[in-house]
Amino acid sequence: MNKKYFMSIAIAAALTIGSLPTLANPASAHSSVDDLKKKQDEVSSKKDQINGEINEKKSEINANINKQQDIKAKIAEFDAKIRDTESKIAEKAKEIEQTTAEIEKLKVEIKELEDKIKERNELLKERARAIQEKGGSANYLDVLLGADSFGDFINRMTAVNTIVSADKKIMDEQKRDQEKLEKKKEEVESKLAQLENDKASLETLKKDLNSEKAQKAELFKQLEKQQASLEKEKVNLEKESSELAKMEQQIGGEIQAEQARLAELARQRELEKKRQAEAAAAAAKQASASSSGGSASASAAVTTPVSSGTWTRPASGSITTEYGWDVLNGESRYHYGTDIAAGGSVPIVAAADGYVIKSHYSSSYGNVVYITHSINGKTFTTVYAHMSSSLVGTGTPVDKGQRIGYMGNTGYSFGQHLHFELHAGSWNASKSNSVNPRRYINF
Ligand SMILES: [Zn+2]
Incomplete structure (x- = not known):
C-alpha cells in the first residue's frame, strides 16, 4: 500500500462526511453510514493484510538470523581448522629443520670418512710401491729367506700376510661404514622430501580453508545486509499498519457521530410530526365543534391497535x-x-x-x-x-x-x-x- 491509497480513502471519507449536511432525505442518510462502514471494512482488511506481511517479515528475519548463526559457527570451525593446520605446518617445518641438520651432519661424516679412506689408500699404495720399487720385495724376501727353518719360514710368511690383510680389513670396514652413511643419507633425504611434500599439502589446505572462510564471511555480510533491509521493511509496514488502525478508529468515530446525527434528525422529525398532529387535532376539535360530529376517518389499514404513549405492542395475539x-x-x-x-x-x-x-x-x-x-x-x-x-x-x-x-x-x-x-x-x-x-x- 502506498500513501496515495491512504489519501484516496481519506478523501473518500472526507467527501462522504462532507455530503452529510445536505441530506434532506433520510433514505440516503443511511447510505452515508453504509459507505463509512464499507470504508472501515476496506481499511480493516488492508490492515489485516499488512499485519500478515509483518508476520512474514518477522519469520524471514528469524530465518535470516538462524542462517547467520549457522555461518558464524562454520566460520569458527574454519578458524579452528586453520589454527590446527598452522600448528601442523609449524611442526613439519621444525622436523624439516631437524632433518636438514641431520643431513648436513651426515654429509660431514661421509666427507670425513671419504678423506680417511683416501688417505689410507694413498698409504697402502705407497707401501706397495715401496715394496716393489725400492726392493721392498727383496726386503720381504730377505725376511722370508732369513728363515732358519721351514716352520720359521711359515711364521715369517704369515706375518707378512697379516700386515697386508690387516690393511685390507681396515679398508673394507671403512668402505662398509661409508656405504652405511650413504644409505642413511639417502633415507634421511627421502624423509626430508616426504616432509616437504606434507608441508606443501598443509599449505594448500590452509589456503583452501582461508578461501572457504572468506566465502562464508562474505555470505555473512550479505545476510546482515539483507536483515537490515528486512527490518526496515518491517518498520515501514508497522508504520502503515498503525496508520490504518488510526484511520479505522477515526472512521469508527465518524460512524458513531453520523448515527447520532441521524437519530437526532429522527427525533426532530418526530417532534415536528407531533406538533403537526396536535395542530391537526386542534383543528379537528374546532371543526367538530362547528359541524355535527363527523366520524374519524378510518385508518383501519393497521389491524394491530396502536396504544398511546411512547411504546405500543408489536403484534396482536x-x-x-x-x-x-x-x-x-x-x-x-x-x-x-x-x-x-x-x-x-x-x-x-x-x-x-x-x-x-x-x-x-x-x-x-x-x-x-x-x-x-x-x-x-x-x-x-x-x-x-x-x-x-x-x-x-x-x-x-x-x-x-x-x-x-x-x-x-x-x-x-x-x-x-x-x-x-x-x-x-x-x-x-x-x-x-x-x-x-x-x-x-x-x-
Ligand atoms: Zn421467542
Whole structure:
C-alpha cells in the first residue's frame, strides 16, 4: 500500500462526511453510514493484510538470523581448522629443520670418512710401491729367506700376510661404514622430501580453508545486509499498519457521530410530526365543534391497535412465552424476549419511533428487523424475529405502529409467532442489555 491509497480513502471519507449536511432525505442518510462502514471494512482488511506481511517479515528475519548463526559457527570451525593446520605446518617445518641438520651432519661424516679412506689408500699404495720399487720385495724376501727353518719360514710368511690383510680389513670396514652413511643419507633425504611434500599439502589446505572462510564471511555480510533491509521493511509496514488502525478508529468515530446525527434528525422529525398532529387535532376539535360530529376517518389499514404513549405492542395475539427462564424442547434456556402468537396474516408494527438498523435473514432469527430508538436521550433497540416477510430495509425511519412485516415461522421457530426483544441500549450477541419488554410495553 502506498500513501496515495491512504489519501484516496481519506478523501473518500472526507467527501462522504462532507455530503452529510445536505441530506434532506433520510433514505440516503443511511447510505452515508453504509459507505463509512464499507470504508472501515476496506481499511480493516488492508490492515489485516499488512499485519500478515509483518508476520512474514518477522519469520524471514528469524530465518535470516538462524542462517547467520549457522555461518558464524562454520566460520569458527574454519578458524579452528586453520589454527590446527598452522600448528601442523609449524611442526613439519621444525622436523624439516631437524632433518636438514641431520643431513648436513651426515654429509660431514661421509666427507670425513671419504678423506680417511683416501688417505689410507694413498698409504697402502705407497707401501706397495715401496715394496716393489725400492726392493721392498727383496726386503720381504730377505725376511722370508732369513728363515732358519721351514716352520720359521711359515711364521715369517704369515706375518707378512697379516700386515697386508690387516690393511685390507681396515679398508673394507671403512668402505662398509661409508656405504652405511650413504644409505642413511639417502633415507634421511627421502624423509626430508616426504616432509616437504606434507608441508606443501598443509599449505594448500590452509589456503583452501582461508578461501572457504572468506566465502562464508562474505555470505555473512550479505545476510546482515539483507536483515537490515528486512527490518526496515518491517518498520515501514508497522508504520502503515498503525496508520490504518488510526484511520479505522477515526472512521469508527465518524460512524458513531453520523448515527447520532441521524437519530437526532429522527427525533426532530418526530417532534415536528407531533406538533403537526396536535395542530391537526386542534383543528379537528374546532371543526367538530362547528359541524355535527363527523366520524374519524378510518385508518383501519393497521389491524394491530396502536396504544398511546411512547411504546405500543408489536403484534396482536396471545403471549405464549414470557421473558426469562423457560423450557424449550425439553431443555432449560433463558428466553431473551416475549413471544406473541396468532394465526393468519398478522401484521407486525414498530414498537416505537426509530430507525431500522438491520433487516436481513439469519438462520436463528429468520427474517428479522432491528430498530434503534432514541427515547428521552436513551437508546433502545427492538428485535422482531421469525417474520414471514419484512417490509422495511436497513436505514428506513419508522414510526410507532408502522407496519414493518408479517408474523411468520422462519429461522429457528416452531410454529408461527413473533419473537420480540427489547434492549436498553444496543443489541449484542450475549444480549446483555435485554430487558423484559413488559417493563415498557403493555401487552
Ligand atoms: Zn421467542
